[in-house]
Amino acid sequence: MEMLTIGAFAKACRLSPKALRLYDELELLRPARVDPETGYRYYAPEQLEQARLVAWLRRLGMPLARIRQVVALEPAAAAREIRAFWARVEAETATRRELAAFLVDHLSRPIPSEDTTMLELRYSALSDTGLVRPSNQDTAYAGTRVLAVADGFGSGGAPASTAAVEALKFLDREPLPAGSVLNLLEDAVQGATQAVRDVAGPTDEIGTTLTAMVWTGSRLALVHIGDSRAYLLRDGALFQITHDHTVVQSMIDEGRLTPEEATAHPQRALLLKALTGGGSAPAPTPDLRLHDALAGDRYLLCSDGLYGVVSEETLREILTANPTPNEAAAALVAAANDSGGPDNVSCVVADVVGVQSRMLNS
DSSP, X not given: OOOEEHHHHHHHHTOOHHHHHHHHHTTXXXXXXXXXXXXXXXXOGGGHHHHHHXXXXXXXXXXXXXXXXXXXXXXXXXXHHHHHHHHHHHHHHHHHHHHHHHHHHHHHOOOOOSEEEEEEEEEEEEEEOOSSOSSOOEEEEEOSSXXXXXXXXXXXXXXXXXXXXXXXXXXXXXXXOHHHHHHHHHHHHHHHHHHHHHHSOTTOOOEEOEEEEEEOSSEEEEEEESSOEEEEEETTEEEEXXXXXXXXXXXXXXXXXXXXXXXXXXXXXXXXXXXXXXXXXXXXXXXXXXXXXXXXXXEEXXXXXXXXXXXXXXXXXXXXXXXXXXXXXXXXXXXHHHTTOOSOEEEEEEEEEXXXXXXXXX
């Protein structure tokens, strides 16, 4: 059988000899023969197609561990995996694009005039056991700057959700500039992860979701892990501004499941990300976003005990019809219980209110 030297093979497949040696060590692309005396690597011509696939996948930015899985698949299955990988890349890119657009806008804004509309936040939090569960594992909190909903699971779900929210409350104590609040939130998630581990035993399989917003005085910074949600009601339209970290949502993103099929899927509650105890793995990477606040905006944070049984249109109607956050929160919980209340239900409703003010000259 005719063999190619590593140099000839590298030139043909457009992978460097250094890369080929690395892929050999990782057992990703083994040479067909290694000279026992010189250690020189030789490759078979039929390996070129696999090598070119590896090169293309690296250009896509696919991690080596996932490439190893893809190249071992039949072509149709490999194509599905590549499609799924790219769907996730596009979703992550969209999030970064929004953050970049915000930063460009934020840094390009003119200095405000003396007459300006100051914004205030008015809020309410409510949590209910529901009609079926024996206890409440949710935590809902609304403070001067911090809004949060956490949905605990496992034997210690209630302490886990409480610990995660408590770890964010230090952000309530002093004003936070919009430029640094995302960094502070990311650090706070590390603290929340440790807080959950502190209340868990070494092998306890407990954890919690966490969806929270922090008010800077002009913007709301969002941190999100799990399948609790945040919505924005603006000009009568309701927008979901978080993305569920669930197996079912990933299947929807990859085109393997329709939203309608997802509602009845047996794994619809299976999480891909959460704050968990009983381990030492790094904290999961949260979704972080900044939202410009406009007077008249109404935000809803809620656990799946609400949106799982109350339709998005009904959520919109309740949020539109009830003038105060207290009334809206009570009506939302009542709607969940009227729909059977199969789960704990928690929500935070917050209104952005404009207050006219005249800035003083220094």
